[in-house]
Amino acid sequence: MLPSATDTARAPVAREILRHYEKLLRPALDTWARELLTKWREVDTTPAADPGDLAIASAVLNKASFILAAAGHLDRALHLCHCHLSWVARLRRSGAGPGVLVHAVQPWINTGRLYALRADQRRAAPHFCLAERFSRRKAATLGPCELPADAWPAMLTADPDLPHVLWNTYALEHLKGSLGGGDGAEVLDTVARLRRDVPPQWHAFLTEGEILGLLYQGRAESALARAAEAPALSAYDESAFGLHEVTGLIQLGRTGQALHRARGLLAFLAHARPRPRSKDAPTVLRQLRHLGLLMEALNQPHYALAAALRGLDICATQDDQPLRLAFLSTALHLASHHSDAPDWAHQRRHLRDTSLYVGVRHGLGPDSPAPWDGTPFTDLVEAAEAAAANGG
Incomplete structure (x- = not known):
């Protein structure tokens, strides 16, 4: 039996972006931490290291900070990000080329995400604005790591995806900050500002943000119209917009149409075969x-x-x-x-x-993080501290 008209206002509106983008799976944290430690020990992390080794080492530290945060150890995750930045600064001072500074970008962004987890948007926001410095080729200070203005070309050579990373971070993180509260007016204001500030080729998330803002306000007709014309870059993007269409149809009491659309989405997702090691x-x-x-x-x-x-x-x-x-x-x-x-x-x-995830294991919460002693988490932090102190 379909819901009555009085029930349709309860349609759940997503509080996150549902379209296709880079997001980590969350497997068992202790196993994941051990795998990262193995990778770290297999690569050279000194200034003379091959760029491929440094990229692997940097990726290990980025994921390590995520692991610590997921286990509720936000202070230690922040400390690890600082160690990561100090390691990159030491590599540069010890003779590595300016391209090595590209490895400072992600720990700087991750630091902002950690502040956002603490609901400290004031401290988080500056960590998501590197795209502006990049576009104007201006110097930047990332904690202990100095990025002179003339380093950007070498960083771009080291990672041609750098503009994509910086602008998507600028758009997505500011949008996520507004979505969490479910305030439609705030979301739509954020989207309007981002459309002015972000180059058009990085507007991928803004249309979905606008649809969600309209749904938060109960403006389902407008949300449906926007979803119908939204550009989709993949079948999963189409599915995301379809889910928002279902929400809008439920809000309007058009439950028969909503169910028809939802069944089609279930048929698609039930037969989807996610590729290993992909988003x-x-x-x-x-x-x-x-x-x-x-x-x-x-x-x-x-x-x-x-x-x-x-x-x-x-x-x-x-x-x-x-x-x-x-x-x-x-x-x-x-x-x-x-x-x-x-x-x-x-x-x-x-x-x-x-489980060692806050919110999954019994008794773990923001003030009760996962156990620390005897876990591979300690080894990850010690590895980062040694790299920061010795440059590898």
């Missing part, structure tokens, strides 16, 4: 999660369960522990008498007893 799996999992919520709003528990089970299938090979917990909880809520329910319950208990 596909995080996108599909986030979209399946939101589609399940929409199916529940449409009083379609069987379809919501199908979305959750497809999510669990993907997590079996490309795991994301926080989303796996959400899918297991949905399955148990919707089908507690299913023959697989005891196994789902066992999996959920095990996950909540063993």
Whole structure:
């Protein structure tokens, strides 16, 4: 049975970008940390190192800061980012070419993200504005790391994707900061400002932000019109806009159309085959999660369960522990008498007893981070500290 008109206002509006973009999966943190340590020990991190080794080492430190933050150790994650920047500064002082400074960009951005996690937007914002310095070829100070104006060409040679990284960060991080509050006026103001400040080729996220802002305000007709004309760069982008269309249709009480559209999206996502080591799996999992919520709003528990089970299938090979917990909880809520329910319950208990993610493991929260002693987290921080002190 479809929901009544009085229920349609409850349609869940996404609080995040659902289209296709680079986002990390979240596997078991301790295993992930050990894998990163192995990679770190296999590469040269000194000023004489091959650029490929330095790129691998820098990627390890970037992911290490994510791991520490996910485990609730925000202060230690900030410390690791500072060590990362100090390592890059030491490499440059010790004779590495100016191109090495490209490795300071991501830890500087990550520092801003950590401040944003603390809801300190004032301190976070400057970390997302490097694109402006780059476009004007101006010098920048990234903590202990100095970027002179004449370093930008060498940095661009070292990483031709640098403009893409800087402008997408500028647009996406400012947009994410406004989406979290669910204030439509704030989101639309942010989108309007970003359209003025960001070159058109990096407007990919702004249309989705505008649609979400309109949905937050209950302006479903306008949101549907914008979604219908939105440029999609992939099938997953089309799916993201389709999910927002379903939300708008539910808000308007056009539940039959909403269900028809949602069924089509489920058929697409159920047959999607995320490529290993790509951004596909995080996108599909986030979209399946939101589609399940929409199916529940449409009083379609069987379809919501199908979305959750497809999510669990993907997590079996490309795991994301926080989303796996959400899918297991949905399955148990919707089908507690299913023959697989005891196994789902066992999996959920095990996950909540063993995961190191804040919000997944029992008892972990912003003021109660994951255990520290005896974990590979300590080794990651020590490796970063040694690199900062010795240049490798």
